[in-house]
Amino acid sequence: MRLGGIKKLVEGTADPAFAIDPNGLIAAWNRSASELFGISEREAVGRFCSEVVHGIDECGRACEKDCFIQQQARNHQPLKSYDIQVSARGEQRWCNVSVLIVEAAESNSPYTIHIARPADLQKRFELLMRDFVVSETNLPAINVGEILSAKRTPTNFTDLSKRETEILRLVAKGETTAKIAADLFISKTTVNNHVKHILRKLGAHTRLEAVRRAEQARLI
Numbered sequence: 001m002r003l004g005g006i007k008k009l010v011e012g013t014a015d016p017a018f019a020i021d022p023n024g025l026i027a028a029w030n031r032s033a034s035e036l037f038g039i040s041e042r043e044a045v046g047r048f049c050s051e052v053v054h055g056i057d058e059c060g061r062a063c064e065k066d067c068f069i070q071q072q073a074r075n076h077q078p079l080k081s082y083d084i085q086v087s088a089r090g091e092q093r094w095c096n097v098s099v100l101i102v103e104a105a106e107s108n109s110p111y112t113i114h115i116a117r118p119a120d121l122q123k124r125f126e127l128l129m130r131d132f133v134v135s136e137t138n139l140p141a142i143n144v145g146e147i148l149s150a151k152r153t154p155t156n157f158t159d160l161s162k163r164e165t166e167i168l169r170l171v172a173k174g175e176t177t178a179k180i181a182a183d184l185f186i187s188k189t190t191v192n193n194h195v196k197h198i199l200r201k202l203g204a205h206t207r208l209e210a211v212r213r214a215e216q217a218r219l220i
Helices: 003-011 031-037 049-053 068-074 120-136 141-148 162-172 177-184 188-202 207-216
Strands: 017-020 026-029 082-088 091-102 111-118
Touching: 003 017, 003 026, 003 091, 003 111, 017 031, 031 082, 031 111, 049 082, 068 091, 068 111, 091 120, 162 177, 162 188, 162 207, 177 188, 188 207
Parallel strands: none
Antiparallel strands: 017 026, 017 111, 082 091, 091 111
16 A cells, blocks of 8 residues: 555545655644644644553553564554553543554555544543552552553553563562673673563663553553
8 A cells, every 4th residue: 555545545534544655753643633642734644653642551661662562563563552641732631542554555574554532531530449459458469460460551562582571570570780790691791681681672770660560551
């Protein structure tokens, strides 16, 4: 499909929608998206999605230029809808976003069409109920963990390797770099390199932040 056809698809829905090219730049932006985000098509097209929507998922992970949505699309892997908090006219609002992968005639990599459906009241109610249940009941830890876990978030798409998952589980237990290296029969430099990759993949700045996001997304 050519870009003109992709633009027609975006314009053909009454829901807020936009298309992202293989480089992560907005290529199409419909009227409903302008109404939701308060940004015109002229202002949005040609910019990175992360610079326009300023999304943050349930795990506290912010949108980035080469996000996992784009990475999954490049691998032609179907994408589930996800919940994300966006900046809409200066306010933080929750949306549920569906993603379509569209093969483009002029590129070897696909475009992605994002259709956003405002879900602010529903999401806020869901989070309030979760917090209430956690604070007012004596549920076992495993049940609390399931309530706290984020099931529809881009962080769920994080592709940690088997070794990275193994190391992150040890980090979650409070093990030091030296102890992890000894347990896995690898060098401390190798452990630190794995940790750097984990932090990058999870968009985290510290080990604690990485553990928290991975636990919320049920990656460990």
